[in-house]
Amino acid sequence: MENMKLVDGTSYFSCGEGDTVIFIHGVGLDKSMWGGQVAGLQKHFHIIGYDMLGHGESPEPQSEATIEAYANQLERLITELKLDKPITVVGFSMGGLVARAFALKYAHRIDRLVILNSVFNRTEEQRSSVLSRCKEVKKLGPGANVEAAIERWFSKEYRAASPAQIDAFRERIVTNSKNGYLQTYQLFGENDNYGVSQLDTLSIPVLVATGELDVGSTPEMAYELARNLPNAQVVVLDQQRHMMPVEAPHQVNDMLLAFIQGKPKQEQLEQSQQEQVILQEVVNGA
Template sequence: MESMKLVDGTSYFSCGDGETVIFIHGVGLDKSMWGGQVAGLAKQYHIIGYDMLGHGDSPEPQSRDTIEAYAEQLERLIKGLKIDKPITVVGFSMGGLVARAFALKYPHRVARLVILNSVFNRTEQQRRNVLLRCKDVEKFGPGANVNAAIERWFSQEYRGANPAQIDAFTQRIITNSKNGYLHTYKLFGESDNHGVSKLNGLDVPTLVATGELDIGSTPEMAHGLALHLPNAKVIVLEQQRHMMPVESPQIVNGMLLRFFEEQKLKNQTKETLQEFANGA
């Protein structure tokens, strides 16, 4: 896995060969969360993961930055890497919101879109709960709600079997920059309906997936979001919680590979039919 920084400071890794798939992490995490996806996909795809603004080794967001600034960060990364062909964008949780914003702002860049364990059209109570957690972070820093977050994200069995990894995730959250974490968390709390009126014009193949037991990014949210996307399918993975890419990488990777291959086959069929029509 290769790690480096671009001129604008965005930290990323790049590995594997084939079509490019870019992964976007969630609030409080960083590019290291995608180790299971690298292990399962890098033999077939060119995998890139990067740190969002305010996370890992990337720059802090500016005080007035909206979610579009996070989409613009990804555009600068793609330009810096000189990637010309349309890519697949996979966004997890907050990264799913960034992926949506990116696809709306730069649709020519996106061949496929995957939104994992993300949020849409929260109830007032759900939105209030997130913003209350933001107030706790303002007072006590990134570690304010870390234990409750870990319990929501991972199953009890996984936490018991993988204490070192759970501790690493806990430390990752606690050691975040307070300002970067808080700014991003507020956007996460407020941006679940970003661009909703434009989503019906986003005609790219889209997979919206979450876990059956994900109480923050619910199956209802996944189905609701997909209704606004003209070319979307929904998958709800049984018995999975929020951190399913980490807790169950083989299951998630299998789902991603099937989706990628389905879209490749559809594209090949379209090309064949077009060639036939042109020849006729």
Template sequence: MIGPSAERTPNQTSYRVTGQGSPVVLIHGVGLNKDMWGGQVVGLAPHFQVVTYDMLGHGESPRPSGDCGLEGYADQLVELLDHLGIEQAGVIGFSMGGLVARAFALRHPDRISSLVVLNSVFNRSPEQSAGVIARTAQAAEHGPDANAEAALKRWFSLEYQGANPAQVSAIRETLANNDHQGYLTTYSLFATQDMYGADELHRIAVPTLIATGELDPGSTPEMARGLAKRIPGAQAVVLEEQRHMMPVESPRLVNQLLLDFLLRADCLQDRAKGIVA
């Protein structure tokens, strides 16, 4: 499936829309862009209107301001939904995108119909925090490419790297070509905001799925379970033998998880509206 050409909102957010049905928005991770979701667009577009976009400081979207917090990234999504005339959407956030999705759910609860957080962070240990802060300092000094090789080793299995060198190389190039300031602003938030809204998460009142990979060293199963415990009724899923980039490395597996959840969430929403008996 070849997606449509990218378009832009009045505030210059770059986005694509594929498929028809209930809207689902996918938010990529730090250093990546909307193209990371190719496997999910193929899998979800037959059932949903799939919206992918470049978050602030990434791809073809504008830089965030230097003092931009997660609220600014959440408000970017609101502007996109307003531009598309979408009142409510399911929101899927990966890694840093999971933090944005959390902020969006708390800041704009009337605009979200379901929430999925994939391979994201919550309640890092002191050692984990020290490691990501050190990587932020390296990026500040040497640019987005500073941590690329180590990141790819954390993100992908050795087997996938060996079998798909061109795709891994393309992702490395994407990381290296990020705008320095946009990347640093975003990565700094990723490094420090793992507890964003922790005491308010009980207010999230939509169907919620928190998932990660068994072998994800930065977004661990413990983090996923801990985050899910804070959100009423949230489901926590750990996919066996998967690493950080499981949406890219294992799209069929991840798509089945997403479809099962999203179709069920859609049905619950229809019942709440009296559409389904």
């Protein structure tokens, strides 16, 4: 799998064959977080992952960049790669906000949308906590709250069993561009309700998923976001934290495969029960 760059400097990889699925990482991470999804899904799909503005090997965001700038980066990727058929977009955490903004601005591009471990309608306490972390980053740089983040993101069992993986994530975070990380983190902290008044215009199938123990992207947020979408379903993975695409790739891949391939609801439910996945469909505010 080779890393490539667009004319605008966006770094991406491309592998597999079939319908295209584009993956968007979260704040402080990069396209390498999707290794488990590449291993499990490239035999089914054409997979693309890319580095957001200010992350990995992609260029810095312009000063005062908005969330639309991140959506426009994805549009440039799709245009330059000449992806003419509608695609599936999978956004994780901040990537979920970018995916939401992209879907609202470029609805004709998307066939299905997956929002993983993302945020919606934070409480004032939750929003204050995130913005407080932004202030720490502004003062001390990307490593300001890395240990607390790792503790939130991963279970203690995974941290103990996979120290090399944890070290790699720690290194990825602390070596981020201070400017790119801070700008993106601020957008993440301020845009949980981005486009809320337009969400009912998204008629495409949407999967909103998170972990039962994700304290920053809670199941309550997932259900509430889905209630604002006309064609959404919610999956909450039992006992999983924020980094479930990394910590539980088999469960996440099976969930994505079922959703993207459009298996009947009953078949999805049976599969979910076998894997101890809690599945609830939310349609038209039900």
